[in-house]
Amino acid sequence: MRVLQILLAGADERAGKSSLLRRYIEDKFPTVYAQTIGVDFATKTKGNYKLQIWDIGGGVRFRSITNIYFRSSSAVIVNFDQSNRQSFEDMKKYLESTVKVNAPPNTVIVLSGNKSDLEPAVSVDEIEAFRATWNEENSNYQIVKYFPTSALKGDNVSEMFEEVTQMALNRVAVSSSSSDPVQTAESLRNRFITAYRAKLRSDQGRWCGLYGFFANSQIGDLERITLAEIIAHAGRANNRSREVCINLGWMNDHGRLHTNADDELLSASNSSDKAPLTNNIG
Ligand SMILES: Nc1nc2c(ncn2[C@@H]2O[C@H](COP(=O)(O)OP(=O)(O)OP(=O)(O)O)[C@@H](O)[C@H]2O)c(=O)[nH]1
Numbered sequence: 001m002r003v004l005q006i007l008l009a010g011a012d013e014r015a016g017k018s019s020l021l022r023r024y025i026e027d028k029f030p031t032v033y034a035q036t037i038g039v040d041f042a043t044k045t046k047g048n049y050k051l052q053i054w055d056i057g058g059g060v061r062f063r064s065i066t067n068i069y070f071r072s073s074s075a076v077i078v079n080f081d082q083s084n085r086q087s088f089e090d091m092k093k094y095l096e097s098t099v100k101v102n103a104p105p106n107t108v109i110v111l112s113g114n115k116s117d118l119e120p121a122v123s124v125d126e127i128e129a130f131r132a133t134w135n136e137e138n139s140n141y142q143i144v145k146y147f148p149t150s151a152l153k154g155d156n157v158s159e160m161f162e163e164v165t166q167m168a169l170n171r172v173a174v175s176s177s178s179s180d181p182v183q184t185a186e187s188l189r190n191r192f193i194t195a196y197r198a199k200l201r202s203d204q205g206r207w208c209g210l211y212g213f214f215a216n217s218q219i220g221d222l223e224r225i226t227l228a229e230i231i232a233h234a235g236r237a238n239n240r241s242r243e244v245c246i247n248l249g250w251m252n253d254h255g256r257l258h259t260n261a262d263d264e265l266l267s268a269s270n271s272s273d274k275a276p277l278t279n280n281i282g
């Protein structure tokens with residue numbers, strides 16, 4: 001059965017993440033606040049797939065443990081309390097400092113402005129204007145939609161989860177075209193070049209920690225890059241650039257090159273000491 005991971009995250013404690021989850025799963029509203037310590041989760045089976053919803057505690061002290069949940073998620077719901085302006089401001093910072101840093105590029109991202117049953121402190125127009133500006137500046141981290149929600153009344157809650165699930169399913173279907181290992185070393189090299197051309201076009205490689213590598217290479221170098229250089233490069237990828245490599249389909253989940261052409265790789269890697277790349281990639 002296919003498993004889809006959805007993250008329910010946000011900068012603030014008490015903005016209603018756990019209440020949204022409870023509303024969606026059990027159609028209930030918890031009457032007393034219980035802080036989420038670290039991470040909580042719930043599952044829901046729908047047809048031939050299983051939804052795994054991770055409820056990320058907003059407490060700042062949990063950040064270092066909770067950030068890792070972003071890596072394997074198909075979608076992120078970034079929640080804030082729309083009756084509290086500070087919560088809106090905190091959400092913007094959180095997108096920059098946490099979502100963009102930890103989620104793989106092209107993850108489905110939506111905003112939920114919870115507590116819509118209370119007097120709004122931020123208008124829908126302002127939230128939509130922020131979303132438009134953000135999307136112009138962040139081609140790989142598009143906020144697909146804004147949902148005003150109320151866990152208390154149940155407004156827009158199941159609609160949001162269902163729509164997010166659908167978007168995540170569509171996204172997975174698109175990206176799985178690159179999930180098979182490539183058969184030859186040459187096609188691995190071609191995939192690398194093609195993926196990187198597309199990546200450079202979309203964001204100059206900024207969000208992958210590989211910027212230095214490409215900024216210091218001419219595009220001609222990219223076309224002539226050898227397998228040995230690719231291997232050397234893969235070996236130096238840090239967690240963040242590794243995520244990007246996996247996403248681009250030339251590394252597998254274990255951080256190894258995503259190919260069955262082991263013999264060709266082995267002979268190429270024996271010559272990788274002589275590869276002219278010297279800059280250490282971030
Ligand atoms: N009026 C109103 N109150 C809500 C709503 N959703 C949650 N609350 C209240 O807000 C408080 C916090 O809710 P939680 O769901 O526990 O918040 P959280 O975001 O999970 O908090 P952390 O686990 O600390 O990150 C509780 O007192 C809830 O009753 C809502 O839609 N409307």
Ligand SMILES: [Mg+2]
Pocket residue numbers: 017018019034035036055056057058
């Ligand atoms: Mg909670």
